[in-house]
Amino acid sequence: MSGALQTLIDQPYKHGFVTDIETDTVPKGLNEDVIRLISRKKNEPDWLLEFRLSAYRHWLTMSEPEWPNVHYPAIDFQDISYYSAPKAKKKLASMDEVDPELKRTFEKLGVPLHEQAALAGVAVDVIFDSVSVTTTYKKKLADVGVIFCSFSEAVHEYPELVKKYLGTVVPPSDNFYAALNSAVFTDGSFCFIPKGVKCPMELSTYFRINTQESGQFERTLIVAEEGAQVSYLEGCTAPKFDTNQLHAAVVELVALDNADIKYSTVQNWYAGDENGVGGIYNFVTKRGLCQGVNSKISWTQVETGSAITWKYPSCVLLGDNSVGEFYSVALTNHKQQADTGTKMIHVGRNTRSTIISKGISAGESNNSYRGLVKIGPKAEGARNFSQCDSMLIGSRCGANTFPYIQVQNNSAKVEHEATTSKIGEDQLFYFASRGIDAEEAVSMIINGFVKDVFTQLPMEFAVEAGRLLGLKLEGSVG
Amino acid sequence: MAAQASGSFLSTLLAGAAPGGARQWLKQLRANALERANALSAPTTRDEDWRFTDLTPLYRLALHAPGESGAVDVEAHRIAEAGSRLVFVNGAFREDLSEGIGGSGLEVVRLRGEFADAAWLSAHLGQIAAFAQDAFVAANTAAMSDAVAVRVPRGVTIDKPLHCLFLNTEANAVSHPRLLVVAESGSDMLFVEDHIGTVDGAYCANAVVEIAVAENAEVRHVRLQREGKAAYHIGTSAASVARDGRYRCWSVAMGARLSRHNANVRQDGEGTHFEMDGLALLGTRQLADTHSFIDHARAHGTSRQMHKCVVADGAHAVFNGRILVREGAQQTNSTQESRNLLLSDKARVDTKPQLEIFADDVKCAHGATVGQLEAEEVFYLRSRGLAEPEARNLLTYAFAADMVVRIPVPSVVRALQARIIERTGGPEIP
Numbered sequence: 001m002s003g004a005l006q007t008l009i010d011q012p013y014k015h016g017f018v019t020d021i022e023t024d025t026v027p028k029g030l031n032e033d034v035i036r037l038i039s040r041k042k043n044e045p046d047w048l049l050e051f052r053l054s055a056y057r058h059w060l061t062m063s064e065p066e067w068p069n070v071h072y073p074a075i076d077f078q079d080i081s082y083y084s085a086p087k088a089k090k091k092l093a094s095m096d097e098v099d100p101e102l103k104r105t106f107e108k109l110g111v112p113l114h115e116q117a118a119l120a121g122v123a124v125d126v127i128f129d130s131v132s133v134t135t136t137y138k139k140k141l142a143d144v145g146v147i148f149c150s151f152s153e154a155v156h157e158y159p160e161l162v163k164k165y166l167g168t169v170v171p172p173s174d175n176f177y178a179a180l181n182s183a184v185f186t187d188g189s190f191c192f193i194p195k196g197v198k199c200p201m202e203l204s205t206y207f208r209i210n211t212q213e214s215g216q217f218e219r220t221l222i223v224a225e226e227g228a229q230v231s232y233l234e235g236c237t238a239p240k241f242d243t244n245q246l247h248a249a250v251v252e253l254v255a256l257d258n259a260d261i262k263y264s265t266v267q268n269w270y271a272g273d274e275n276g277v278g279g280i281y282n283f284v285t286k287r288g289l290c291q292g293v294n295s296k297i298s299w300t301q302v303e304t305g306s307a308i309t310w311k312y313p314s315c316v317l318l319g320d321n322s323v324g325e326f327y328s329v330a331l332t333n334h335k336q337q338a339d340t341g342t343k344m345i346h347v348g349r350n351t352r353s354t355i356i357s358k359g360i361s362a363g364e365s366n367n368s369y370r371g372l373v374k375i376g377p378k379a380e381g382a383r384n385f386s387q388c389d390s391m392l393i394g395s396r397c398g399a400n401t402f403p404y405i406q407v408q409n410n411s412a413k414v415e416h417e418a419t420t421s422k423i424g425e426d427q428l429f430y431f432a433s434r435g436i437d438a439e440e441a442v443s444m445i446i447n448g449f450v451k452d453v454f455t456q457l458p459m460e461f462a463v464e465a466g467r468l469l470g471l472k473l474e475g476s477v478g
Numbered sequence: 479m480a481a482q483a484s485g486s487f488l489s490t491l492l493a494g495a496a497p498g499g500a501r502q503w504l505k506q507l508r509a510n511a512l513e514r515a516n517a518l519s520a521p522t523t524r525d526e527d528w529r530f531t532d533l534t535p536l537y538r539l540a541l542h543a544p545g546e547s548g549a550v551d552v553e554a555h556r557i558a559e560a561g562s563r564l565v566f567v568n569g570a571f572r573e574d575l576s577e578g579i580g581g582s583g584l585e586v587v588r589l590r591g592e593f594a595d596a597a598w599l600s601a602h603l604g605q606i607a608a609f610a611q612d613a614f615v616a617a618n619t620a621a622m623s624d625a626v627a628v629r630v631p632r633g634v635t636i637d638k639p640l641h642c643l644f645l646n647t648e649a650n651a652v653s654h655p656r657l658l659v660v661a662e663s664g665s666d667m668l669f670v671e672d673h674i675g676t677v678d679g680a681y682c683a684n685a686v687v688e689i690a691v692a693e694n695a696e697v698r699h700v701r702l703q704r705e706g707k708a709a710y711h712i713g714t715s716a717a718s719v720a721r722d723g724r725y726r727c728w729s730v731a732m733g734a735r736l737s738r739h740n741a742n743v744r745q746d747g748e749g750t751h752f753e754m755d756g757l758a759l760l761g762t763r764q765l766a767d768t769h770s771f772i773d774h775a776r777a778h779g780t781s782r783q784m785h786k787c788v789v790a791d792g793a794h795a796v797f798n799g800r801i802l803v804r805e806g807a808q809q810t811n812s813t814q815e816s817r818n819l820l821l822s823d824k825a826r827v828d829t830k831p832q833l834e835i836f837a838d839d840v841k842c843a844h845g846a847t848v849g850q851l852e853a854e855e856v857f858y859l860r861s862r863g864l865a866e867p868e869a870r871n872l873l874t875y876a877f878a879a880d881m882v883v884r885i886p887v888p889s890v891v892r893a894l895q896a897r898i899i900e901r902t903g904g905p906e907i908p
Contacts, residue, residue: 375848392840395808396836397836397838398835399835400833401833401834402830404828405828405829406530406826407820407826407848410850411850413848413849414846414847414849418843418844419843422838422840
């Protein structure tokens with residue numbers, strides 16, 4: 001490996017800084033009292049407290065999953081503070097009232113909130129730790145009937161909607177981390193697009209983990225009614241810490257007849273230093289339900305951060321003719337571990353799904369694709385195409401592919417392909433002969449490798465994601 | 479409940495497996511295996527390796543050790559090209575039915591009683607098929623009172639195939655046939671591992687075949703599983719291949735109510751070449767499970783694998799193909815394909831091609847497809863005047879026969895083609 005490649009691999013985390021804002025944190029530990037306290041602090045209705053408590057009771061009976069291809073020291077769930085909110089402030093009327101410290105943080109991240117909102121036409125619902133601080137462009141959305149607010153606000157303003165859909169896609173008993181999230185989630189986003197409405201702008205949320213040792217438990221719920229259409233962006237960066245932080249989010253998407261939801265993520269959480277110390281544990285449950293006929297859910301993700309990623313954005317294709325898509329780029333470096341992929345559960349007739357996954361491993365990292373394509377006995381004419389490519393940079397990293405294909409209907413057609421390769425000497429030589437140095441050549445090859453996925457990203461994200469990959473791999477090939 | 483059932487099943491499996499034998503190393507090997515077999519629990523669908531293959535009906539069987547087999551007619555199972563034949567009936571070696579060993583160039587040792595010991599036996603037996611984590615291999619190793627070892631001496635090419643016939647003739651019996659094939663450096667041989675059941679009742683065959691391929695040697699292995707229709711067949715074939723060695727395996731599973739084949743190949747030196755072709759041809763309520771594991775532990779290895787399943791009626795095919803490229807196994811070139819044809823709406827396929835790669839300078843690819851016959855292909859044949867059933871049969875036959883014609887033993891090819899035609903109702907072949 002050349003020096004250039006090495007430097008590229010060794011890029012320090014550019015977003016590592018801690019914002020100093022007083023936070024209101026509950027003592028460490030988890031029991032029913034802590035859950036009651038969270039619920040009380042958030043002034044929640046009884047049904048939600050019940051939801052939390054029953055999830056907690058179920059969680060107590062579950063054990064941590066051991067099947068993922070990741071290794072980490074046991075997590076002490078009693079050593080985590082389950083609630084942390086910036087100190088209560090009065091409601092903010094405009095951007096000017098936002099804490100200047102917070103604004104500076106976003107600027108460092110390259111997210112000039114007001115500018116981005118104004119210039120790009122993006123409404124940003126900023127999640128700072130667990131409580132929503134500011135929501136912009138709300139009015140414009142309200143004009144067309146779109147509800148886009150923090151989860152806690154939705155619980156108070158639209159309890160019927162939340163109650164109707166919460167936990168319908170990812171039930172609290174779904175898995176260990178989903179149960180934990182259901183018990184202790186603090187905030188998140190809620191988005192509702194009513195019948196026939198095409199959301200006039202791309203909705204975007206920046207998540208940011210701030211308080212050291214506060215696990216973050218986000219809950220996102222997006223509902224698109226009949227014929228509605230929405231594109232949702234989620235982007236993440238986190239400050240540099242030495243203590244591993246647990247992040248167990250749950251994202252639920254519901255698409256009714258003819259609805260279309262596009263969910264894009266760029267994840268660049270702190271991955272730990274080159275020795276694997278610190279970094280976020282990202283154990284996320286994301287699932288979309290194509291409930292109605294002709295509905296469509298599309299996941300696009302660019303995963304570059306976290307010490308450990310355990311994430312399978314999935315689609316349950318219940319409605320006839322519904323469509324599920326999954327486009328993913330996962331880059332791991334140093335000692336990062338990623339076990340990510342998707343599940344496409346075909347239930348309805350003529351359902352279609354596409355999976356494009358590109359994994360890049362460098363350093364001593366381990367990158368696994370784990371996917372399930374399941375065709376149920378009633379899924380007449382179902383169709384799936386999967387392609388999972390891996391690229392290895394350096395001889396000490398690993399790339400694994402675990403595709404599960406389960407077919408119970410003979411009219412279905414399922415195709416899976418996977419390849420593993422490296423950046424060839426001959427490719428670099430060709431670039432060199434054209435006067436392009438190794439670093440730029442690698443960047444171009446990588447960009448070509450991930451192009452199928454990046455073209456799925458909304459414009460602003462594609463630019464940011466391209467920059468991120470370049471940053472992560474600066475100096476890593478030769 | 480399930481654990482209890484499977485626990486008592488293992489003791490059934492081990493009935494009569496008192497480690498004996500005159501040779502101390504063999505006694506010790508069997509004692510170690512017995513200890514492991516007792517420590518392991520029989521697999522259930524909760525084990526990832528057995529997730530799609532439910533052994534509960536096997537655990538419910540009242541099995542016993544087989545009795546004396548008496549006179550058996552093996553003429554019908556003869557393979558014309560074979561130069562020599564080893565016959566096992568219900569797991570026990572039958573010297574009286576075997577033939578052609580003297581003069582074949584092969585050395586055959588029956589590991590029973592005061593056999594003539596040699597270093598190559600203890601160096602390989604029980605060393606290739608690992609029993610530490612596999613209850614069935616452990617049970618076989620503990621129970622092998624009549625294993626047979628075959629040696630191809632250095633530099634010798636055996637022209638005619640060796641036919642290893644494993645017959646099962648007794649219902650409710652559990653057999654543990656065991657075979658070791660050692661191909662010394664520069665040698666070349668072909669053997670046919672042929673499992674046949676002649677009884678309609680249920681029985682359990684738990685077979686283990688170990689293959690050691692020395693430097694620059696070549697072993698071709700044809701594996702036919704034609705067990706009885708109510709049979710349970712658990713088979714493991716494990717090969718270890720030294721530098722520049724070549725191992726090719728053609729495997730056909732068409733019998734048994736439930737069958738499992740663990741095909742493990744390990745690279746023990748650089749520059750080896752593996753080829754694995756597999757076909758499962760299933761109907762009624764059959765289940766066939768193939769788990770292959772190709773371990774590229776050294777550099778410059780190549781492997782090619784193609785596994786096809788034709789699944790009719792309410793049958794169920796399972797394929798799990800694991801390819802591991804270890805750190806340092808640079809310049810590995812490996813491809814794997816899983817092709818599955820579903821012929822009925824009750825048929826089911828679970829396939830998982832699996833790549834685990836820890837070296838960067840490698841080329842690895844795998845693919846999997848599941849589907850039914852292409853409507854366009856059926857249409858084309860119909861436009862040529864074939865009725866729809868014939869068109870479908872012809873295409874199904876072509877899909878399956880494509881694997882069979884690769885087998886390098888013509889009479890086996892013809893016999894299998896005839897069996898496929900029976901199953902598909904396909905065309906007469908000249």
